[in-house]
Amino acid sequence: GAGVSQSPRYKVAKRGQDVALRCDPISGHVSLFWYQQALGQGPEFLTYFQNEAQLDKSGLPSDRFFAERPEGSVSTLKIQRTQQEDSAVYLCASSRGTYTDTQYFGPGTRLTVL
Amino acid sequence: EDKVVQSPLSLVVHEGDTVTLNCSYEVTNFRSLLWYKQEKKAPTFLFMLTSSGIEKKSGRLSSILDKKELFSILNITATQTGDSAIYLCAVGDQTGANNLFFGTGTRLTVIP
Numbered sequence: 001g002a003g004v005s006q007s008p009r010y011k012v013a014k015r016g017q018d019v020a021l022r023c024d025p026i027s028g029h030v031s032l033f034w035y036q037q038a039l040g041q042g043p044e045f046l047t048y049f050q051n052e053a054q055l056d057k058s059g060l061p062s063d064r065f066f067a068e069r070p071e072g073s074v075s076t077l078k079i080q081r082t083q084q085e086d087s088a089v090y091l092c093a094s095s096r097g098t099y100t101d102t103q104y105f106g107p108g109t110r111l112t113v114l
Numbered sequence: 115e116d117k118v119v120q121s122p123l124s125l126v127v128h129e130g131d132t133v134t135l136n137c138s139y140e141v142t143n144f145r146s147l148l149w150y151k152q153e154k155k156a157p158t159f160l161f162m163l164t165s166s167g168i169e170k171k172s173g174r175l176s177s178i179l180d181k182k183e184l185f186s187i188l189n190i191t192a193t194q195t196g197d198s199a200i201y202l203c204a205v206g207d208q209t210g211a212n213n214l215f216f217g218t219g220t221r222l223t224v225i226p
Contacts, residue, residue, distance in 0.1 A: 004156075033213055042118075042202055042216030043157070056213065089155065102148065102162055103214060107155040 002026075004106035006092050012112045013082045021077045021109045025094030032075050033103060034067055035091040043091050049075060050098055082113045116141045120203050120217035127224055131193050135220045137203030138185040145206040147179055147186050148214065152200040160188070160201075193224045 005024045013019050025032050031050055035043035036059075045059040051072040060067070064083075069075040079086055089110050093103035117140045127133055139147065146164045150157035161170045163179035163186060170177050174193075179186045190197055200221050204214035 009155075035216075040218070042204070042218045043214075044216070045213040048213055059213070091156070102159055104159060105150075105156045110155075 004092055004094055004104055006090075006106040006109050008109060009107060010110050010112075012114065014114055015083060016081050018078065018080045019082055019111065021079075021090050021092075021111070023075045023077070023092030023106060025073065025075070025092070026096075026104055027073075029094035029096055029104075030098055031095040031103075032069055033093045033095075034075070034077050035093065036061075037089045037091055037108070039088075046077070046090075079111075082111075084113050087111055087113045116205065116207055116215045118203055118205050118215050118217035120201075120220050122220060123218065124221040125223070127193055127222070129194060129224055129226050131224075132189065132191045133193060133222060135188040135190075135201050135203075135222070136185060137187070137217060139203075139205045139215075140184065141205050141207045141215065143208035144181065145208045148204045148206070149177055149186070149188050150202040150204065152202055152219065153198075157202055190222075193222075195224050195226055198222060198224045 007022045033048050034046040037043040047067045048056040049069040064080045066078045089108040091108045092106045095103045119138050121136045148162045149160040161177045166181040174191045177188045200219040202219045204216045
């Protein structure tokens with residue numbers, strides 16, 4: 001596609017529910033990143049994929065967070081047993097190469113946990 | 115720990131004014147510094163800077179990097195209401211997994 005797309009754009013979950021957020025990167029982009037952006041803050045790194053391999057998940061805040069990119073294109077970020085502190089905008093970004101810093105961002109998913 | 119600090123946190127100007135946004139950083143192995151504009155949701159790419167002293171320019175926006183003093187500035191001349199956004203500075207670290215470290219951003223409001 002022309003840009004990075006994410007779905008859903010908005011998600012409201014009750015505390016304890018599981019959610020799945022989807023990211024469609026720019027076609028052919030090797031690298032895919034997930035970021036979490038709290039209100040009034042800059043994006044914070046969660047995890048990084050190079051093709052289907054998850055090379056870095058050091059930013060995932062707990063073991064309730066899980067990400068996958070099984071075929072090296074679409075990625076899903078799953079949050080189990082959501083908590084109120086998980087409320088944030090989740091941004092996905094992709095970049096062309098493996099050491100190409102220009103990342104192109106999707107519109108994000110705003111997650112609200114009640 | 116890598117750190118990116120932006121200033122001011124927010125800024126209100128009138129149309130036609132010129133603004134300068136600041137970004138200072140501390141990273142272990144600097145690779146590049148990027149500026150993004152964030153309106154509503156998706157940060158949109160503005161500039162990537164890797165070398166000191168070379169100005170990058172796009173229309174009314176320009177940016178420059180000082181790798182000795184560890185900072186960058188983003189200038190916007192003849193501001194317009196459409197420039198109202200959050201401007202994010204991010205730094206790429208060679209030792210990281212290519213992820214970017216972001217500052218908290220500068221919220222620019224341009225009033226008519």
